Amino acid sequence: MIKIFTLLNKEEWISYVGNSAEYDFYHTWHYHSLETAGEPILFVYEEADTYIGFPLLQRKIPGSDYSDLTCVYGFSGPLSNKKIDEIDEAMMDNYKVAFNNFLIKEKYVSVFVRLHPFYKQQKLLEKFGGVHENGKTVVFDLSLTIDEQRKKYRQSTMDAIKHAWKKGFRVEDETNTAGINTFVEIYTENMKRVGASSYYLFNEKYFSEILNTSEYEARLLTVYDKDIAIASTIIAFTNGIIQAHLVGARAEYLHHSPTKFLADSITQIGREKGMKYYNLGGGLGFKNDKLFDWKCAFSDLHFDFKTWRYIANPEVYRMLLQDKGIEENTEVDFFPLYRYA
Template identity: 85%
Template sequence: MVKIFTLPNKEEWISYVGNAAEYDFYHTWHYHSLETAGTPVLFIYEQAETYIGFPLLRRKIPVSDYSDLTCVYGFSGPFSNKKFGEIDEVMMENFKTAFNNFLINEKYVSVFVRLHPFYKQQKLLEKFGGIHENGKTVVLDLSVTIDEQRKKYRQSTMDAIKHAWRKGFTIVDETNAAGMKTFVEIYTDNMKRVGATSYYMFNENYFSEILNTSEYEARILTVYYNDVSIASTIVTFTNGIIQAHLVGTRAEYLHHSPTKFLADYITQIGREKGMKYYNLGGGLGFKNDKLFEWKSAFSDLHLDFKTWRYIVNPEVYRKLLQDKGIEENTEVDFFPLYRYA
């Protein structure tokens, strides 16, 4: 049985996600309700006692009768009330048929999804083809003691944390209106300084709404030095996983590396909350860049990050490329290519 839910179906969306064997805050109704990049859609395929859900964002393709599907910012992909390794082949094949029919009937050209590095979603989606290796994400394992964890830090990382201790840095839970203003100021200045695209420039209402839900827990943590806020982050706690969602540091305090002190502290909070992992994420565009090196200085546990890039209608896909004068075999790492530039 196929069911299609949109944002007005709040209770149904929350119920299916909440009963899943594995999910993160990226799958929730609330997080999707904040999206402006497309219209949220939840596809459900249900068979006997098992279901597979797939939250996506519908986007109209300009000057055409077609649409495509993408995902929210972060790691989403399909979920189920069983772990993907426990779903039988017949169920997965039936899901493939049902989902393909949905894509064709609704005139979708392509689907782009960032898969969750902790879940074996590729076991399902590799049946369609289009699984793409994107790089690695750095993870801290909270099942070990804090001392064991710190033994894996590079010396420069541990030195920065000790420096913060000596300087008397403090971390305050500022999940309130005042803390939100502080975070927005630091984060926005940080993004402008590094030349981030408009994709990362969220407004204050977005940040405020991130915190305003019972579907997951999100906190604002701010580092202070001599009563001055010098770095701030929004982190989420869902199903044993901490996600480093957004973070920023004031330029004049970068040399103190306060976010290293902050990351170490967050793992201690995570242990108190019974979390299993703290996902730091990868490099910019999940490349092995300076940001990835910075994160790798905390842990040698690196998980594969994959995307799903599926062309539903190759004929229309090629036509859209031709209309924009784009070569189909270009080396540009972008999908779908007809939306490039």
């Protein structure tokens, strides 16, 4: 049986996600309610006492009668009341048929989803094809003691943290209006400095709302040098995983490396809360860039990050590329290609 939920079906969405064996805050109704890049839907396929859910964003394709599906900013992908890799093959095969029929009926051309690096969602999606290796994400294993963890740091990273201790830096929980105002200032300045696209720029309302929900726990933590806020981050705690969602530091304090001190401090908070992992993420676009190298200085535990790039209607996909004058076999790492500008 198939069910399609929208944001109007809040209770149902919350129930299916909350009863799943593995999920993160990126799957929740509340997080999807903040999305502006498309209209959120939750596709659910059920057989007997097992279900597979898939939160997605639907977008009209300009100049056509077709749409496509994508995902929220972050790591999402399918979920179930069983671990994905424990669902029997017959149900996964039936799911493939049902989901493909849904895509064709609703005139969806393609699907792009960032998969969750901690869950084996690829076992289901490999039945469709289109699972794409996208790089690595750097992870703290919080089952290690803090001393074992710090032995894995590069010397330059440990030196920066010791420098912060010597300077008397401290981390404050600032999950309040004043903290949000500070974060907006620091984060926006940070994103503009690194030349981030508008996709990574969020307003004060977004930051306030992402922190205020009962579906997951999120905190805003700020590093202080005496009474000056010098770095800030929003993190989320869900099912044993801490996600480093957004972070920024003041330009004039970068030489003090306050975000290294902040990352180390968060692992201690995580241990106190019984968390298993702290996911730092990868490089920009999950490339092996300077940001990825910075994160690798903390941990040698790296998880594979994959995306699902599925073409549901190859004929229309080719037509859309032709309309844009785009070669189908281009080397550009972008999906779907007809949205490449």
